Amino acid sequence: MTFKDQWRFVRNNMKRSKSRIFMTVLATAMGVAFLIVLASVGFGLHTTFIDDIISDRSVTKIQISGIEKENDIAPITDEEITELEKVDNMKAVTRQLSLRQTPQFNMEDYNGRVETVVTHFPSELKAGMELKEGDLPEDPYEVVVGPHFIENLYPEDLPADEEIYDEEGMLKEEFKYGESLIGQEIEMVVEQNVDGETKEHEISLIITGIVEPPARDWMQDRQVYISDDVLTEVESFTETSRGAIVDPNYPEAEQEVTGYNYVYGYANSLEEVQEISEYLTEENYLVYSAASELDHLNTFFTIAKAGLIFIGTIAIIIASIGIYNTMTMAVTERTSDIGIMKAIGAHPKKIKQIFLLESSYIGLLGAFIGTVVAFVISILLNIGLPLIIESAFEQELPEGFQFSSIPPSLIVIAAVICLIVTVLSGLKPAKRATQIDVLKAMRREI
Amino acid sequence: MIDVKDINHTFLLGKKQNETALPVLKNISFSVDKGEILAITGKSGSGKSTLLNIIGGFMKPTSGSVWIKDMNVTNLNEGEYADFRLDNIGFIFQNFQLIPSMTAFENIELPLVLKGLSEKERKKKTEQTLEQVGLSDYHHHYPSELSGGQQQRVSIARTLVIEPPIILADEPTGSLDSETEQEILDLITGLNRNIGITFLMITHDEEVARIASKQIHIHDGEIVKEEVSA
Incomplete structure (x- = not known):
């Protein structure tokens, strides 16, 4: 069975339960958007602080x-x-x-x-x-x-x-x-x-x-x-x-x-600053550079971003409960079809692949929609937050201040997390599909 | 073609640790030659369906073995048996077992999809098979839009499309009226004569069994009579 045919199966199956799939994709998209927006604050502040350091003095x-x-x-x-x-x-x-x-x-x-x-x-x-x-x-x-x-x-x-x-x-x-x-x-x-x-x-x-x-x-x-x-x-x-x-x-x-x-x-160059600093420190010089400050800042923000991504992942895990539920219902609804397919020679592996493909598709679609939504929220945050702060606290934010930033790496991280979580949540229903008893599925007399 | 050797099967009924053993098949042995139609007859509960399920690989016997094309298929695991079925065994079911969300064309095409054939090849073979069973005009009809006889033809076409050397049929005319029953029986005998497909069929209907070249009668899990048609 080719991937194209598996994909056709998945699409046909999904068409049969559009509203349920829509709600599941929506929940996944919300989880992904939450993760990205949350982590984007870490990325945004990191970028702002780095820009601040770099523009304040020469990084070299x-x-x-x-x-x-x-x-x-x-x-x-x-x-x-x-x-x-x-x-x-x-x-x-x-x-x-x-x-x-x-x-x-x-x-x-x-x-x-x-x-x-x-x-x-x-x-x-x-x-x-x-x-x-x-x-x-x-x-x-x-x-x-x-x-x-x-x-x-x-x-x-x-x-x-x-x-x-x-x-x-x-x-x-x-x-x-x-x-x-x-x-x-x-x-x-x-x-x-x-x-x-x-x-x-x-x-x-x-x-x-x-x-x-x-x-x-x-x-x-x-x-x-x-x-x-x-x-x-x-x-x-x-x-x-x-x-x-x-x-x-x-x-x-x-x-x-x-x-x-x-x-x-x-x-x-910036790369050589670290090298020279290390050498001079070994030679007992007291040195300080923007690069070392960046190093400390990077460590701090890496930990902060990892923490925010972890919190965001919880939202996706919650959404994965929906995926698990949807996939379990899909398997239950299609028990008879699965039984027929197995009876005419469908390998259990192929059945599993079809269901995993379906849960992955929900995950990827959710990740895509979630990313688009996150971008919109991020833009609104960057426009709206300075206005709110200025009007509520009468304090002007520094020029170039970026509250939220979504780099490509964050999108990749969110998509990978979403895919892993959705595949894992679809794993058990997919396995259940392979274990369906052909005779019971076809309601045959034994 | 098919050798059934000393098959015994016992169902364990009731709760675990307090089960009752119910023997349904006792020392069943027979063989089916290439190009033969074998009918297994018996009353309801005689064990004929269990025997077909064991031969088809849907159940494992308590003891004994089944050899198909000189291969002991009893030891195959589920995946291996699925691959073996896809290449060698076709099934005709009493209640047709068509996927309701697929058209006649898609149902027939399904085994070819599972085999990984190209779309062009699939289309050609499916159309040929639809013509073979006289359903050329029903490509896009869903099972619910077809009569019982037409559904059984689609089911037979789905079996034929992979050109299997063996077809196992479970009460193939059990859900049909007498007129349609004769049509399906004619189709089966035609396939046997013209293509040389080996049929192993279970039925409780003596009329249906009459098309077989050999009949085995089962009673309470034992072969009580074996007869070869003239």
Whole structure:
């Protein structure tokens, strides 16, 4: 008996009890839709969180915060940088030093105090640093600034009785420096306490470029990126390491500081991040990357999704009771037909296959309808939920927030679970069909 | 063609552990040659149907064996016997045993479907067989739309379509009027003469048994008379 003929049998049999089959398929579809929608929340939140991590910072970036040496954590120095740059698949190693005071910057009639860092531009370029405007410095006294640097520059004639910030806490447009910063001369004023008196030193710098803004709107970069030569000048004036201001209350300021404040390694791809991180950990470096965060997040969400799928499976198992009932009734109704078929030479295996095919068909049809329904619910959830939250809690969800997501893998999982459960529930009735006594089925006298 | 050797069969009646043994067949032995029509006659309850069910593989005898085409079929399991039946044995039942949801064509086609023949081949054979039994115009009729005689013809056609060497018939005319009975008996004798099909038929009707080349009479589970027609 070919599969095509078995399929014809199943279809003819199902036509005879349309309403019962419809209700059973409906119950299965509801179970599948419940499973998919439930698990889709896990998938949706997982996707949202991953997107959040990936868009917040470069996923190929590895933060290297120090190295363990003789039971102590030491900062990364040029010695380690050389080693780090030799690590396989390491694209670039960026490093920054922070000035230990916040200098004042004067530009025309504007001034303000801004965090200042010394950065290694060749490695930043290799890591993919891009400028929003202008060019990288070529001269030691040329600098680039962060895209929000302008926010820290205030006009000298700032009115005392007027609100200078807008609703978002940003400097109002009318108080901002209105000209292009590129090519502007800026005066960096560093201070030092000498015998109780504050002395100032001015260094003249030229702005050559503005760095690209960070990935997220809420992140701001107001820094000024100076060169090693400028730092050397600052240090020679303050006579302290990294320009720290001498303060009798804080003797630590006079201590010599070594190593970089921020060191980041960059891998070529996300896969290599894990490999490099593992290697660096073995070499006693303290590393942290978005990849490791993703790893933890993936573990958490995998467990959560498995739990949701398990709960959803219970709904399908409940639906399978209906399938069992339908198949049992089908076998009972067709006892006479089965008896005749067996009498003329139908192998019990074929009879079993026909009934298993029927229960599988109910399962697959239920899975298909359930998936379509789940997609509709998922779309409605993603559209409706933010609106409900916004109106009920007056809270805006982050951009790109996805509450429910149905990846192809979830559809495959749901279909496989549904198929297994329906085949299992059809197994006993199918076996019963093979055990039907031909003589009893044909109601013959013995 | 068929050898029945020392068949004994006992039914156990009543509740388990308190059963009563009821012997229905006692040392039954006979043989049917190729191309023969054998009629087993006897009153109701004589054990003739049980004997046919054992030969057809629907029951296992308590002891003894059945050999068909030199094969001991008593030892075959249900699946093996089903395959054997599909290739070698056709059945004609008293109450026709047609599947009511299938048309005459589909009922006749069923054994060919079970054999896995192609649709084209099935159509050809089924149409030929329908013609053979004189039902060419009843392709799409359901059993409920046919007379008793026509239903029995469909039942015979379903048996013939696989061209079996042996046909077992259980009271083939038991549900028919005398006129239709003669038509069916003519069909059976015609098939026997023209195609050489071996028939083993049980009947309580002496008139029907008369078409057989050999008759066996059973009484209380024992063969009491065996006669060969002239």
